[in-house]
Amino acid sequence: MSWYAAYTRCHHERVVNKLLSEKGIGTFLPTIIVPSRRKDRKILIKRPLFPNYLFVELNETRDIWMKMFRTPGMVHICGNGRPMPVPDEDIESIRIFINSDRNLYPLPYLHVGSRVQVIAGPLTGAIGILTKEDHKRRRLVVSVELMGQSVAATLYDDEVKPY
16 A cells, blocks of 8 residues: 555545545644734634645555545545655654644645745835855755846745746
8 A cells, every 4th residue: 555645626635535534534624823814803723734745555456546536625645647655754754843832834736946925024015036045044945036126035945846
């Protein structure tokens, strides 16, 4: 049996997780607790660590795969042209992270040279290129072109998303 990353429709992770579990297919949906703002108060809610993804434990039997693909809300299994198993060490590492008492938050996978859009702060809406990462202070340097000139700004890593 191997673990696979399953991609679901938007906000269908819990539904697909429940339906697959009812069919007897092993699943793992890592969740984190995040603050959420309502009109009159702030509350803590559980959200999937990886939006639109959950992990499914499958063997090579064709009928199990057909059961999984016929599940409402399921889109596909991740891989390069064909389903690729997720290493067991990665699943175990995710379980360790989830069971720890640390604050976890998902970040987009960014690399130097990728285009990003600022989603928070005074530069909201600006589009630029990631030029430098400072892992110690959780900061990114984003270069924004204006009128043929470049301006660099230092931002927190949760203030940008891939563009």
